[in-house]
Amino acid sequence: xxxxxxxxxxxxxxxxxxxxxxxxxxxxxxxxxxxxxxxxxxxxxxxxxxxxxxxxxxxxxxxxxxxxxxxxxxxxxxxxxxxxxxxxxxxxxxxxxxxxxxxxxxxxxxxxxxxxxxxxxxxxxxxxxxxxxxxxxxxxxxxxxxxxxxxxxxxxxxxxxxxxxxxxxxxxxxxxxxxxxxxxxxxxxxxxxxxxxxxxxxxxxxxxxxxxxxxxxxxxxxxxxxxxxxxxxxxxxxxxxxxxxxxxxxxxxxxxxxxxxxxxxxxxxxxxxxxxxxxxxxxxxxxxxxxxxxxxxxxxxxxxxxxxx
Amino acid sequence: xxxxxxxxxxxxxxxxxxxxxxxxxxxxxxxxxxxxxxxxxxxxxxxxxxxxxxxxxxxxxxxxxxxxxxxxxxxxxxxxxxxxxxxxxxxxxxxxxxxxxxxxxxxxxxxxxxxxxxxxxxxxxxxxxxxxxxxxxxxxxxxxxxxxxxxxxxxxxxxxxxxxxxxxxxxxxxxxxxxxxxxxxxxxxxxxxxxxxxxxxxxxxxxxxxxxxxxxxxxxxxxxxxxxxxxxxxxxxxxxxxxxxxxxxxxxxxxxxxxxxxxxxxxxxxxxxxxxxxxxxxxxxxxxxxxxxxxxxxxxxxxxxxxxxxxxxxxxxxxxxxxxxxxxxxxxxxxxxxxxxxxxxxxxxxxxxxxxxxxxxxxxxxxxxxxxxxxxxxxxxxxxxxxxxxxxxxxxxxxxxxxxxxxxxxxxxxxxxxxxxxxxxxxxxxxxxxxxxxxxxxxxxxxxxxxxxxxxxxxxxxxxxxxxxxxxxxxxxxxxxxxxxxxxxxxxxxxxxxxxxxxxxxxxxxxxxxxxx
Ligand SMILES: Nc1ncnc2c1ncn2[C@@H]1O[C@H](COP(=O)(O)OP(=O)(O)OP(=O)(O)O)[C@@H](O)[C@H]1O
Ligand SMILES: [Mg+2]
Numbered sequence: 001x002x003x004x005x006x007x008x009x010x011x012x013x014x015x016x017x018x019x020x021x022x023x024x025x026x027x028x029x030x031x032x033x034x035x036x037x038x039x040x041x042x043x044x045x046x047x048x049x050x051x052x053x054x055x056x057x058x059x060x061x062x063x064x065x066x067x068x069x070x071x072x073x074x075x076x077x078x079x080x081x082x083x084x085x086x087x088x089x090x091x092x093x094x095x096x097x098x099x100x101x102x103x104x105x106x107x108x109x110x111x112x113x114x115x116x117x118x119x120x121x122x123x124x125x126x127x128x129x130x131x132x133x134x135x136x137x138x139x140x141x142x143x144x145x146x147x148x149x150x151x152x153x154x155x156x157x158x159x160x161x162x163x164x165x166x167x168x169x170x171x172x173x174x175x176x177x178x179x180x181x182x183x184x185x186x187x188x189x190x191x192x193x194x195x196x197x198x199x200x201x202x203x204x205x206x207x208x209x210x211x212x213x214x215x216x217x218x219x220x221x222x223x224x225x226x227x228x229x230x231x232x233x234x235x236x237x238x239x240x241x242x243x244x245x246x247x248x249x250x251x252x253x254x255x256x257x258x259x260x261x262x263x264x265x266x267x268x269x270x271x272x273x274x275x276x277x278x279x280x281x282x283x284x285x286x287x288x289x290x291x292x293x294x295x296x297x298x299x300x301x302x303x304x305x306x307x308x309x
Numbered sequence: 310x311x312x313x314x315x316x317x318x319x320x321x322x323x324x325x326x327x328x329x330x331x332x333x334x335x336x337x338x339x340x341x342x343x344x345x346x347x348x349x350x351x352x353x354x355x356x357x358x359x360x361x362x363x364x365x366x367x368x369x370x371x372x373x374x375x376x377x378x379x380x381x382x383x384x385x386x387x388x389x390x391x392x393x394x395x396x397x398x399x400x401x402x403x404x405x406x407x408x409x410x411x412x413x414x415x416x417x418x419x420x421x422x423x424x425x426x427x428x429x430x431x432x433x434x435x436x437x438x439x440x441x442x443x444x445x446x447x448x449x450x451x452x453x454x455x456x457x458x459x460x461x462x463x464x465x466x467x468x469x470x471x472x473x474x475x476x477x478x479x480x481x482x483x484x485x486x487x488x489x490x491x492x493x494x495x496x497x498x499x500x501x502x503x504x505x506x507x508x509x510x511x512x513x514x515x516x517x518x519x520x521x522x523x524x525x526x527x528x529x530x531x532x533x534x535x536x537x538x539x540x541x542x543x544x545x546x547x548x549x550x551x552x553x554x555x556x557x558x559x560x561x562x563x564x565x566x567x568x569x570x571x572x573x574x575x576x577x578x579x580x581x582x583x584x585x586x587x588x589x590x591x592x593x594x595x596x597x598x599x600x601x602x603x604x605x606x607x608x609x610x611x612x613x614x615x616x617x618x619x620x621x622x623x624x625x626x627x628x629x630x631x632x633x634x635x636x637x638x639x640x641x642x643x644x645x646x647x648x649x650x651x652x653x654x655x656x657x658x659x660x661x662x663x664x665x666x667x668x669x670x671x672x673x674x675x676x677x678x679x680x681x682x683x684x685x686x687x688x689x690x691x692x693x694x695x696x697x698x699x700x701x702x703x704x705x706x707x708x709x710x711x712x713x714x715x716x717x718x719x720x721x722x723x724x725x726x727x728x729x730x731x732x733x734x735x736x737x738x739x740x741x742x743x744x745x746x747x748x749x750x751x752x753x754x755x756x757x758x759x760x761x762x763x764x765x766x767x768x769x770x771x772x773x774x775x776x777x778x779x780x781x782x783x784x785x786x787x788x789x790x791x792x793x794x795x796x797x798x799x800x801x802x803x804x805x806x807x808x809x810x811x812x813x814x815x816x817x818x819x820x821x822x823x824x825x826x
Pocket of ligand 1: 355356360715716
């Protein structure tokens with residue numbers, strides 16, 4: 001039992017950046033917009049969070065800056081997809097390429113620098129609970145914020161009027177339009193919220209997790225988040241489970257390496273990614289057997305009022 | 310309706326609207342008074358839906374104005390229209406299938422509480438349902454509902470928003486006769502309370518029954534507005550189409566030839582994996598129309614799909630001209646000369662984003678002269694598509710436009726043209742006249758009869774009892790995937806007997822029941 005605690009705790013920490021991105025993408029996709037720019041948005045978030053923290057000395061300012069950058073760049077995605085009706089896959093890939101290149105270019109000067117990011121802040125009382133305490137409540141504030149966000153998003157989607165329109169616009173934008181709401185405005189809003197959360201996930205990596213800036217430091221986490229949305233069938237709780245599973249396998253793999261084995265390190269490094277592929281294949285097979293999956297029906301399709309379908 | 314004394318609820322003046330080269334509406338004047346049913350009648354593509362979409366704020370008119378209770382209004386979105394008291398139930402529903410009924414009802418309401426007030430909403434739904442006879446289960450998800458129930462949800466949605474004018478675009482084309490009666494009761498209840506109703510339908514009997522006034526459109530223009538009680542079937546049809554329409558079906562007496570299709574004890578599942586067809590047997594001979602009557606959702610779609618190879622058969626066999634086709638691919642059925650006219654023209658029938666030529670090629674790409682080795686001969690495809698467009702009277706600005714831009718009826722004509730233009734051995738037709746105007750309905754029935762005379766075997770599935778009775782040589786009634794009885798001479802069958810079979814009482818018992826009384 002004891003040896004599980006550090007692994008589980010590490011699973012939470014390394015799963016958190018992915019969780020932010022996944023939550024963001026769930027909101028975006030629920031609105032019917034596919035954003036494959038997550039990887040780029042996370043990198044931009046990681047870079048801008050790091051640099052803003054370094055300049056101001058305040059990690060919270062860094063995180064806020066990352067969110068702003070994420071929202072701004074995803075607004076561009078929304079403009080291309082919603083206003084211009086561009087292909088969402090192409091636009092998303094372009095955002096990823098842009099984010100990768102831009103963060104690498106601007107980040108050159110910051111490689112090797114260190115900052116004082118967010119530290120651990122155990123939750124009073126709760127952290128003392130055996131087992132649960134050290135696993136769940138001995139972390140930095142962003143981890144706690146992510147717990148709150150998961151619950152909040154679930155409640156928001158299922159029980160509020162805004163959540164209702166969010167579910168509707170991704171399923172049948174015509175119905176939302178006929179009900180007199182602006183499909184474009186909703187899609188802009190949720191694309192930007194999603195982008196902001198993805199960038200926050202990226203900033204978590206640089207400002208909290210490693211407290212440094214490395215080119216391409218997200219290492220495909222943005223793509224994993226895209227996969228986890230499907231794994232979580234657009235449900236925040238399941239997405240959280242997926243993120244921690246991915247984080248846990250990563251942490252476990254590190255420990256196996258540290259313990260010294262004959263298995264080559266690159267193979268171990270591949271583990272979390274292989275897991276993702278296996279899970280996705282498993283889900284698709286089940287889908288073939290007629291299980292209703294939660295994919296929003298209008299995902300990826302632009303909406304034009306006067307065009308018939 | 311004494312139109313002179315009251316103020317109209319809405320008034321549309323000089324409405325004009327074009328789509329690219331199509332003039333859908335030209336200077337149309339239209340109004341609705343409190344407590345009346347004003348019907349819009351016109352051929353497919355006459356511009357009825359377009360006019361109502363303008364009233365609903367979905368489309369912007371190129372010219373003309375709208376007045377609500379005398380005050381000039383411009384609706385830039387449906388929200389503004391509904392705020393002014395105008396609600397519309399579209400030809401294709403605007404519901405969100407994965408949401409529940411009550412969620413669909415309140416979605417987008419401007420004064421909705423932040424946390425969804427579920428109990429309150431359900432209570433209000435109960436009130437409205439009771440008042441207008443619109444029963445639905447508020448907590449059911451919309452995809453679980455029958456089409457008739459979904460329509461009730463749409464109407465409730467508008468009443469919930471206090472619509473004073475309710476536009477119903479072809480509401481009855483998807484309903485069973487019983488459901489139509491219920492809808493008419495609801496409409497009467499609404500007009501009695503001072504609502505105005507705009508009704509669109511191609512079924513003249515319904516139009517004459519329910520309308521206070523009728524406005525006839527032809528090619529985007531008003532032909533005439535006349536009081537409902539004065540109208541006759543023949544007169545309406547003639548004004549609408551511009552020529553006389555023959556309503557009686559004139560069917561040649563034929564001696565059926567060899568058996569073309571035989572189904573032996575077939576079983577098939579529906580999309581949810583539940584049994585939809587149970588141990589069903591039937592056979593059709595050359596020059597014979599076998600009608601299948603029944604209430605929607607009793608396995609008709611599954612039966613048709615199983616017979617054309619689109620749905621796997623669990624047990625039993627399908628024979629075409631004595632050859633076992635069980636388990637063969639749809640392409641094999643196509644090559645064996647099977648034509649299929651599905652009920653959902655937008656799903657299985659046509660691809661909305663493809664143009665007319667491509668949609669024709671979809672079912673003919675494999676045969677000469679449309680295929681030249683591995684290549685398509687666009688020339689002969691365009692040639693034949695052009696002929697179909699002409700012969701079946703598809704009104705389209707060109708062969709190169711996406712079919713989703715055609716009016717519903719014109720899409721149907723195109724699909725029928727594709728399926729009926731060759732020399733198929735077997736035609737499986739589901740609701741072939743769905744959404745067609747009287748002229749086109751006459752034409753399609755005529756085409757089916759001609760194919761019959763040519764020697765095709767035809768399976769005609771329709772919820773329109775009148776249609777199957779008029780066209781079929783033999784008639785089977787389907788209920789829950791089983792055949793309740795076979796009527797050898799449909800013209801002599803009593804509607805009551807058929808009604809009993811449609812409700813699930815087997816033929817023998819049904820007849821005994823009749824005798825017993
Ligand atoms: N969004 C659109 N884009 C292009 N053309 C359109 C569009 N909507 C309608 N049209 C064209 O306008 C004409 C009128 O169409 P409309 O849908 O109003 O006919 P309708 O009277 O409702 O016919 P139906 O009885 O078949 O439903 C048709 O020729 C149609 O092709
Ligand atoms: Mg129409």
